[in-house]
Amino acid sequence: MQIERFLLIFKPQIQNQTILKNHKLSNEEILLGIKSGDDSVAEYVYKRYFPQIQSYIIKNSGNPQIAKDIFQEAYISLHLKCRKENICLKCEFGTYFYSFCKNLWYKELDRKKRHRSKLNVVKEKEEEYGMLEKDIHQTEEYRIYLDHFAMLVKKCQELLRYYFNRMSFDEIASRMKYENANQARKRKHKCLQQLLESIRSDIRYIDIKGGYHGI
DSSP states (O other): OOOOOGGGGTOSOOOOOOOOOSOOOOHHHHHHHHHHTOHHHHHHHHHHHHHHHHHHHHHTTOOHHHHHHHHHHHHHHHHHHHHHSOOOOSSOHHHHHHHHHHHHHHHHHHHHTOSGGGOOOOOOOHHHHTTHHHHHHTTHHHHHHHHHHHHSOHHHHHHHHHHHTTOOHHHHHHHHTOSSHHHHHHHHHHHHHHHHHHHHTOHHHHHHHHTSSOO
């Protein structure tokens, strides 16, 4: 399974970096990487923590695709939060992120009023996870992204899906009948720029941004 390049939604230019191997990152290293849009940290978090999150969601009325969506929403929210303020965790990052995903999934089940009796939510220490409720509200930015992504022309949607899933530009060019990888790369840039400009002009996004201090 390939990790989706969800950081690129709000940060169009991310440098290619070497994937981290056989090295456990500290909370500070993970949060810094999430904030800066480090692809290797995104893949590190995905490979290290997604299996446990997926297992929990599947056991509680979900499925693999829903688990992937919840993980993505949580990661985007944390990326946005890291860019707005300094985060100091009182627990291991994995514990915090796992709890965030669980609470996000519980919110979704509660909203749809389905299978609530089957869900066994583990209550965490209030002093450690009091920030979770605030974080979950930030997923509104992800919903704004989905709205504007759906407004793109089909070709742009297709290209960006390939790109977010780490497909090479050579393969994108082949699938979409572009002359070469360079043409595919230029088209990606135009589509992504169009998406970002559309998001930033949305009154909901402007209101959210205006609600934070120090931006």
